[in-house]
Amino acid sequence: RRRKRRRCMKKEVQKIKAIKALERRLSARNKKIIEKIFIELRDKIIEDNSKKYDVKMIINIDYEWLLKKFKKGLEVVYLYTFEETFKGFQNIYKKTIKSKTIKGIRDYFLKDWNIKNAGKQATKMTATTKNILNKIITTGQEEGLSHNEVVKELVKNINGMTEQRASTIARTETSKSINTTSYETAKNVMKEKCWIHVGGKKTYRPHHKAISNKWVDIDYKWKLKDGVEAEYPHQDSLPVSEVVRCSCLIIFR
Numbered sequence: 001r002r003r004k005r006r007r008c009m010k011k012e013v014q015k016i017k018a019i020k021a022l023e024r025r026l027s028a029r030n031k032k033i034i035e036k037i038f039i040e041l042r043d044k045i046i047e048d049n050s051k052k053y054d055v056k057m058i059i060n061i062d063y064e065w066l067l068k069k070f071k072k073g074l075e076v077v078y079l080y081t082f083e084e085t086f087k088g089f090q091n092i093y094k095k096t097i098k099s100k101t102i103k104g105i106r107d108y109f110l111k112d113w114n115i116k117n118a119g120k121q122a123t124k125m126t127a128t129t130k131n132i133l134n135k136i137i138t139t140g141q142e143e144g145l146s147h148n149e150v151v152k153e154l155v156k157n158i159n160g161m162t163e164q165r166a167s168t169i170a171r172t173e174t175s176k177s178i179n180t181t182s183y184e185t186a187k188n189v190m191k192e193k194c195w196i197h198v199g200g201k202k203t204y205r206p207h208h209k210a211i212s213n214k215w216v217d218i219d220y221k222w223k224l225k226d227g228v229e230a231e232y233p234h235q236d237s238l239p240v241s242e243v244v245r246c247s248c249l250i251i252f253r
Helices: 010-048 063-093 099-142 147-189 206-210
Strands: 192-196 215-217 249-252
Touching (some): 010 147
Antiparallel strands (some): 192 215, 192 249
């Protein structure tokens, strides 16, 4: 047990750097996909609300359209991230994986995990966006703003989302996909894993740091906060409080 829990050695630093570089590259690419959806939403709201209303203010926002856009966008994000991570895993760990194993992992992600998570996260993202925009509409109505003035407020807010929310969504979903792909792959070819805490002023979580840098069995479940358990950082079953702006990652041997 002492051997399994000894601290990660310096030779693992290169693996960590390679994973972080992969994460930065994929997050930047995936951010552009999410940004494009917010830009299209902004333009659609302008187009759908270009008519003038004389009697009462009616703001038209097509949330079903937005849900489909988010879902399709996330499926693209997950697919590309999976392929790049799977390829990166083999390069980083110098592992040759059997064809049958590769097929099993790819089938799991492409036919199950990617689709389910895209649907789940798209629903959450649409609900959050709807709540934000509905508050703007309600406030506008209470303040007696005109139809055009409310549309301008919506556009202004969405312009902010394009940078801020797109960045957060891209980082969170990219990290989730990378860590999930890595773990599901490692279960077939590795025996141990090590949680690596990457902190910062806004992302620091003491309980993540407490479990960092110690080797454990591949199927070990870490104890986080409030009874929450995790097999790896950014596991899809974890609450938002454990994943948003978390930069932790996992390595194997």
